[in-house]
Amino acid sequence: MSDVKSARPLSPHISIYKFRPTMAMSILHRITGGALYVGTLLLVWWLVAAASGPAAFATASAFFGSIIGQLILFGYTWALLHHMFGGLRHFVWDTGRAISKTTSTTLANATIIGSLAATVLLWLGILIFG
Amino acid sequence: MSDFRTPLRRVRGMGAAGGTEHFWRQRLTAVANVFLITFFVILLLSLMNESYDGVRAAFANPFVGIAMALVVISATIHMQLGMQVILEDYVHGAAKMPLLILNTFFAIVVAAACLFAIVKMSFGA
Numbered sequence: 582m583s584d585v586k587s588a589r590p591l592s593p594h595i596s597i598y599k600f601r602p603t604m605a606m607s608i609l610h611r612i613t614g615g616a617l618y619v620g621t622l623l624l625v626w627w628l629v630a631a632a633s634g635p636a637a638f639a640t641a642s643a644f645f646g647s648i649i650g651q652l653i654l655f656g657y658t659w660a661l662l663h664h665m666f667g668g669l670r671h672f673v674w675d676t677g678r679a680i681s682k683t684t685s686t687t688l689a690n691a692t693i694i695g696s697l698a699a700t701v702l703l704w705l706g707i708l709i710f711g
Numbered sequence: 712m713s714d715f716r717t718p719l720r721r722v723r724g725m726g727a728a729g730g731t732e733h734f735w736r737q738r739l740t741a742v743a744n745v746f747l748i749t750f751f752v753i754l755l756l757s758l759m760n761e762s763y764d765g766v767r768a769a770f771a772n773p774f775v776g777i778a779m780a781l782v783v784i785s786a787t788i789h790m791q792l793g794m795q796v797i798l799e800d801y802v803h804g805a806a807k808m809p810l811l812i813l814n815t816f817f818a819i820v821v822a823a824a825c826l827f828a829i830v831k832m833s834f835g836a
Contacts, residue, residue, distance in 0.1 A: 611797055614790070614793045614794075614797070615794070615797065617790065618790045618793070618794055621786070621787070621790065621821045621825075622821070624783075624821075624825060625821055625824045625825055625828075628824070628825050628828035628829060628832075629824055629825075629827075629828045631763070631766050631767065631770065631828065631832060632827070632828035632829075632831040632832050635763045638763045638766070639763070642763075658752075661748065661752070665744070665745060665748065668741050668744070668745070669745070671738075671741070672738075672741070672742075675738065707756070707759070711759055711760065
């Protein structure tokens with residue numbers, strides 16, 4: 582790739598590093614972001630259907646109420662919460678705090694545990710009170 | 712040809728320089744999204760068991776219309792910025808520019824469709 586011939590050190594390939602929680606959260610932040618990106622099409626569908634009339638709205642409602650629809654919404658809820666918790670973590674880092682090895686690992690673990698717990702709690706609430 | 716260029720000239724424009732505005736908008740929309748998406752989720756929960764008429768009545772409320780428009784604007788700007796970073800990191804060569812263009816188009820189409828629906832429902836047509 583580079584035609585520079587020198588003894589200057591180059592970045593080693595990432596595979597030489599042991600996989601850490603912070604790395605997992607880094608890539609999960611991107612994956613959830615990408616999922617939310619594509620998932621906005623569902624929001625378009627729902628809003629345009631509601632604006633179009635009862636028939637279109639009934640079709641959309643039937644899909645979101647189906648098993649597959651509910652599974653997608655469950656996954657979307659997790660992606661949303663995980664991306665939000667990851668974003669809050671970035672706000673903390675932006676102030677220059679919580680960047681030490683141990684604290685950042687603790688925060689990474691808290692992000693995944695928090696997002697999973699919040700998603701399950703929210704959907705338990707929907708199942709019980711919905 | 713590259714032999715005639717200095718190493719500095721070859722790397723200019725390849726890095727993160729000039730990305731301050733991008734970074735700032737990403738954070739600005741992120742802060743907005745924390746509040747707006749929370750509102751959006753609560754709205755969805757409250758409309759979960761509503762009929763078509765109930766949903767239309769909710770969207771006829773000016774507060775819901777304005778807040779949902781803000782949700783769409785902030786979220787689509789944020790996702791356009793985020794996907795741009797992903798593309799710039801992973802896609803190189805001929806595919807990069809078309810995908811960056813598609814990314815922007817996608818975000819604008821999503822925003823336009825959502826805003827049209829919200830405005831239509833707000834004005835009760």
